Amino acid sequence: MSRYPSELLTLMGFLKQLPGVGARTAERFAFQLLTWQPGQLHLFAELLGSLHDKIKHCQACGCLIDGSDCHFCDKDKRDGTILCIISSAKDALSLENTRAYKGLYHVIGGLLSPLDGRSLEQLGLEQLQERLASLEVKEIIIALDSTLEGDATSLYLKEQLEKWGFSASRLAFGLPLGSSLDFVDGGTLSKALTGRQRF
Numbered sequence: 001m002s003r004y005p006s007e008l009l010t011l012m013g014f015l016k017q018l019p020g021v022g023a024r025t026a027e028r029f030a031f032q033l034l035t036w037q038p039g040q041l042h043l044f045a046e047l048l049g050s051l052h053d054k055i056k057h058c059q060a061c062g063c064l065i066d067g068s069d070c071h072f073c074d075k076d077k078r079d080g081t082i083l084c085i086i087s088s089a090k091d092a093l094s095l096e097n098t099r100a101y102k103g104l105y106h107v108i109g110g111l112l113s114p115l116d117g118r119s120l121e122q123l124g125l126e127q128l129q130e131r132l133a134s135l136e137v138k139e140i141i142i143a144l145d146s147t148l149e150g151d152a153t154s155l156y157l158k159e160q161l162e163k164w165g166f167s168a169s170r171l172a173f174g175l176p177l178g179s180s181l182d183f184v185d186g187g188t189l190s191k192a193l194t195g196r197q198r199f
């Protein structure tokens with residue numbers, strides 16, 4: 001028999017699924033949550049339960065939308081001739097923070113990772129192709145992580161884009177292999193963006 005009540009173990013199991021949270025931290029978080037007021041815990045639980053209803057992805061670009069309009073697809077404010085392919089909606093926010101990019105985005109579902117069973121179908125390439133046909137994009141930037149999976153996905157995308165008649169550039173990282181966009185500071189990302197290179 002465990003020393004912990006089973007609900008607490010379950011809670012720790014959930015917390016451990018968060019990035020960077022190991023068993024010790026999960027335990028600390030769980031005990032911290034136990035000290036919260038019941039009302040606060042209810043609000044937290046309610047928010048978690050409704051995350052998918054409240055926070056939506058734009059049907060066109062895949063970025064997160066606030067309300068009904070997509071800020072990232074706004075024709076009046078964005079440069080419709082340039083499109084940046086990213087792996088997660090979060091990357092759009094990182095790139096926005098650099099203030100060096102005003103074009104469109106397209107979120108693919110993730111990176112190719114045969115080991116994790118993520119395959120070509122999950123990149124949503126048909127949707128990308130359809131979207132490109134409806135836009136007037138002249139330049140495509142592939143902004144994926146500088147990791148093995150990121151590189152493999154970038155190469156594959158580049159080949160696909162060429163088949164569809166587009167050429168692409170890639171962020172000039174100047175970063176060690178294994179860098180995820182998540183961990184790149186704004187200055188480095190801004191430089192990587194302006195120094196982008198043709199494949």
Ligand SMILES: [Zn+2]
Nearest residue numbers: 058061070073
């Ligand atoms: Zn959008």
